[in-house]
Amino acid sequence: MTYDLWYWPSIQGRGEFVRLPLEAAGITYRDRAREDGAQALIADMQAREHRGPFAPPYLVSDGITVAHVANILLFLGERKGLAPSGDADRLWLHQVQLTIADFVAEVHQVHHPVGTGQYYEDQKTEAARFAAEFRNDRMPKFLSYLETAAQANTGGWLVGDRWSYGDTSLFQLIEGLRYMFPKRMQAIEGDYPALLAIHGRVRELPGIRDYLASDRRIPFKQDGIFRQYPELDAQ
Amino acid sequence: MTYDLWYWPSIQGRGEFVRLPLEAAGITYRDRAREDGAQALIADMQAREHRGPFAPPYLVSDGITVAHVANILLFLGERKGLAPSGDADRLWLHQVQLTIADFVAEVHQVHHPVGTGQYYEDQKTEAARFAAEFRNDRMPKFLSYLETAAQANTGGWLVGDRWSYGDTSLFQLIEGLRYMFPKRMQAIEGDYPALLAIHGRVRELPGIRDYLASDRRIPFKQDGIFRQYPELDAQ
Structure with missing residues (x-):
C-alpha cells in the first residue's frame, strides 16, 4: 500500500x-x-x-x-495501528485530537483574528487583543485539559502503553507553542509535567529523532500556523 | 442501550x-x-x-x-447506522462533517473575532470587518465546496440513497445561515440547489417534522452560535 x-x-x-x-x-x-x-x-x-x-x-x-x-x-x-482499536480508547483519542485541532485553529486566529485572507500587518491591533486573551485564558484552559488527559493514563503516553498519533500531536503542539510564545511558555509550561514528559518521549522515538535531524523537517517560519511575532508574546 | x-x-x-x-x-x-x-x-x-x-x-x-x-x-x-459503514464513505462523510464544524467555528468568529470570552458589544467594529470577508469570501467558498460534495452523489443525499448525519448537519447549517444572514442567503442560496434539496428532504423526514413542531426544538436566539445581528448581514 x-x-x-x-x-x-x-x-x-x-x-x-x-x-x-x-x-x-x-x-x-x-x-x-x-x-x-x-x-x-x-x-x-x-x-x-x-x-x-x-x-x-x-x-x-x-x-x-x-x-x-x-x-x-x-x-x-x-x-x-497508530491508535488503540477498542471503541472507548479510539473515540477518546480522536476527541483529544479534535480538541488539539480547535486549539491550533485558535493559534491561527491569534495572528488572523479579523480576516483569514488578509495580512497580519493589516490586523496587528486586533491580533494583540486576541493574543492577550489567548495567552491568559485559552492557553492555560487547553493545556490544563490536555494535562489532565495525559495524567489520566499511567502508561507514559496519552493512551495505553505505547505511543499513538495523539502523542506526536502533543509533541508538535508543545514545539509550536514554544516557538510562538517563548516567554509565555517559559512562565507556564512547568504546570504541565505530563505533557512535557510525553513531548520528551516522542522526541526520543527513533523515527522522530531521525526525522528531526533530517532536511525533511522544515523549520518553523512566519507563514506557517505557529508564528513568532514577539509583540504577541508576554509572560 | x-x-x-x-x-x-x-x-x-x-x-x-x-x-x-x-x-x-x-x-x-x-x-x-x-x-x-x-x-x-x-x-x-x-x-x-x-x-x-x-x-x-x-x-x-x-x-x-x-x-x-x-x-x-x-x-x-x-x-x-446513521452513516455508511464502508471505509471510503465513512471517512468521506466524517470529512464533510469536520468541514461543517470548521464553517460553524468561523460563524462563531463572526460575532467574536477578538475575544471568545468578551461580549459582542465590545467587538462590534472587528465583527463587522470579519463579517464582510465571511459573507463575500468564506460563505461562498464553504457552500460551493458542500454543493459539489452534494452533487457528487446521485442518491438525493450526501452519501448513498438514505439520509445520514451529514444531511441533518447540512439542514441545520442552512437553517442557521438563513437566520443569521437573511439578506446574504437570499442573494446567494440559489447557487446551491443540491444543498437546498437536501435541506428540504431532511425537513420532511417524519422524525424531523415531529421534532420541529415540538417544544424540544429550541428557537434560534442571540446567545447561540447563529445570531441575528442585522448590522452583520448584507446582500
Whole structure:
C-alpha cells in the first residue's frame, strides 16, 4: 500500500501533524508537493472534482482520499495501528485530537483574528487583543485539559502503553507553542509535567529523532500556523 | 442501550447537530440538562475528572463518553447506522462533517473575532470587518465546496440513497445561515440547489417534522452560535 501526502511544501503547518506519526512509525510515504512543488498540489486538488479536500493536508492511499488532519489520523490509526482499536480508547483519542485541532485553529486566529485572507500587518491591533486573551485564558484552559488527559493514563503516553498519533500531536503542539510564545511558555509550561514528559518521549522515538535531524523537517517560519511575532508574546 | 445527551439547555448551539440525527432516527435519548438544568451539566462535567469533555456537547452511552460533535456523530453513525459503514464513505462523510464544524467555528468568529470570552458589544467594529470577508469570501467558498460534495452523489443525499448525519448537519447549517444572514442567503442560496434539496428532504423526514413542531426544538436566539445581528448581514 502506498501513501501519498499532499500538503504545502514550504511549511510545517497542519501537514506536520500527519508527517510526524508517519515518520515515527517508519511508514514509507511520498510528500508529493515537496517532490513536485506547490503547483502540483494545486493542480491535484483542482483535478479532484468529487470528494476532494476543502484544503490540504490530504492523504491518498489505495484509492481512498482522506482530508482533515484528525480524519487522516483516525484513518492511519485504524489502518496502521497508530491508535488503540477498542471503541472507548479510539473515540477518546480522536476527541483529544479534535480538541488539539480547535486549539491550533485558535493559534491561527491569534495572528488572523479579523480576516483569514488578509495580512497580519493589516490586523496587528486586533491580533494583540486576541493574543492577550489567548495567552491568559485559552492557553492555560487547553493545556490544563490536555494535562489532565495525559495524567489520566499511567502508561507514559496519552493512551495505553505505547505511543499513538495523539502523542506526536502533543509533541508538535508543545514545539509550536514554544516557538510562538517563548516567554509565555517559559512562565507556564512547568504546570504541565505530563505533557512535557510525553513531548520528551516522542522526541526520543527513533523515527522522530531521525526525522528531526533530517532536511525533511522544515523549520518553523512566519507563514506557517505557529508564528513568532514577539509583540504577541508576554509572560 | 441508553443515550444521555449533555448540552446547554437554552440554546440550539452545537448540541443541535446531535439532537437532529437522534430525532430523525427516532432514537430514545435524554437531553439531560433540559431535564435537570444547566447547573447539573456543570456539575456533571466537573465530576468527570478523567476523559471528560473539553466542552459540551457530549453523549454518554453504555459507559462510553464521547465529546465533540463530529466524534459523537461518528460514534452514532457506527452504532446506529446513521452513516455508511464502508471505509471510503465513512471517512468521506466524517470529512464533510469536520468541514461543517470548521464553517460553524468561523460563524462563531463572526460575532467574536477578538475575544471568545468578551461580549459582542465590545467587538462590534472587528465583527463587522470579519463579517464582510465571511459573507463575500468564506460563505461562498464553504457552500460551493458542500454543493459539489452534494452533487457528487446521485442518491438525493450526501452519501448513498438514505439520509445520514451529514444531511441533518447540512439542514441545520442552512437553517442557521438563513437566520443569521437573511439578506446574504437570499442573494446567494440559489447557487446551491443540491444543498437546498437536501435541506428540504431532511425537513420532511417524519422524525424531523415531529421534532420541529415540538417544544424540544429550541428557537434560534442571540446567545447561540447563529445570531441575528442585522448590522452583520448584507446582500
